[in-house]
Amino acid sequence: MPTYTLPGLLYDYGALEPHISGKVMELHHDKHHASYVRGANAALDRLAEARHEGQYDNIAALEKALSFNLSGHVLHSMFWRNMAPKAGGQPHGELASAIDNDFGDFESLKKQMNAVAASIMGSGWAALIWEPLGKKLLVTQIYDHQSNLAQAGTPLLVLDAWEHAFYLQYQTRKAEYFDAVWNLWNWEDVTARFNRARGQGAEYEMPVQRADRKNAPRRRPFRKEDLDITAVH
Ligand SMILES: [Fe+2]
Numbered sequence: 701m702p703t704y705t706l707p708g709l710l711y712d713y714g715a716l717e718p719h720i721s722g723k724v725m726e727l728h729h730d731k732h733h734a735s736y737v738r739g740a741n742a743a744l745d746r747l748a749e750a751r752h753e754g755q756y757d758n759i760a761a762l763e764k765a766l767s768f769n770l771s772g773h774v775l776h777s778m779f780w781r782n783m784a785p786k787a788g789g790q791p792h793g794e795l796a797s798a799i800d801n802d803f804g805d806f807e808s809l810k811k812q813m814n815a816v817a818a819s820i821m822g823s824g825w826a827a828l829i830w831e832p833l834g835k836k837l838l839v840t841q842i843y844d845h846q847s848n849l850a851q852a853g854t855p856l857l858v859l860d861a862w863e864h865a866f867y868l869q870y871q872t873r874k875a876e877y878f879d880a881v882w883n884l885w886n887w888e889d890v891t892a893r894f895n896r897a898r899g900q901g902a903e904y905e906m907p908v909q910r911a912d913r914k915n916a917p918r919r920r921p922f923r924k925e926d927l928d929i930t931a932v933h
Contacts, residue, residue: 702741704770706734707777715785719880721869732864733776736845739769771845775825779858784886791887795894802837809839814878816841817861824861829853830894832901852904854897857890 709729714722743766750756790796790806803809809828816839817826825842831853842849842858849855859881866877 703744704737704740704773706737709780711785716783716884719883724869728864729780733773736769736772736776739765740773743769767846768844775845775858778855779860781889782857782886783884787886788883789887791891793891795891798837810882812839813859817859817878818875820861826859826861827855828857829855830897833904852901854900856893856897857885
């Protein structure tokens with residue numbers, strides 16, 4: 701029984717049209733996402749073999765394969781749920797307030813996300829994340845599926861900027877795809893992720909401890925010979 705399985709879509713392939721075509725969704729989910737699931741399971745199997753044989757010569761490549769494929773599986777699983785038919789618009793409530801606080805306004809978030817997606821060198825994602833140390837929303841640019849994400853950050857909304865996500869439909873007009881996907885964001889899903897993420901992060905809070913002056917050991921008074929660095933104290 702493989703550890704990871706391809707999740708089914710919650711809507712039909714064609715349900716996101718005209719913004720994302722049914723053919724793109726079918727290939728993206730059934731071929732690309734499925735290959736990351738297979739790759740993650742294969743990496744686990746090969747790591748188990750390496751442990752069994754005590755053979756770690758190839759360990760760096762195996763760990764990279766695991767990270768790449770598992771992260772691809774996680775991000776695509778999120779991406780399908782971040783979108784919904786007849787969705788889009790803007791979030792409400794505390795998520796809307798957090799966006800205003802951290803980006804200025806919703807339009808500025810959209811511009812930043814799309815600029816991040818458009819400027820990726822190679823393949824990657826733009827992601828809205830919750831950063832628990834600063835307790836704020838950030839946008840990050842993820843290379844491939846696994847590099848450049850702030851370590852403690854929890855992705856809330858991810859925009860797939862790989863060519864396989866748009867090329868069949870939009871060819872070189874990728875900016876049109878980045879605009880179109882804003883008609884699909886499922887803010888209920890993003891809000892639920894936001895609410896869960898804000899409950900995390902207590903493990904990063906380290907209170908500044910003041911010295912307990914009352915019980916601190918008393919220092920001996922300064923003596924003139926302390927200035928003599930050759931002296932043995
Ligand atoms: Fe993708």
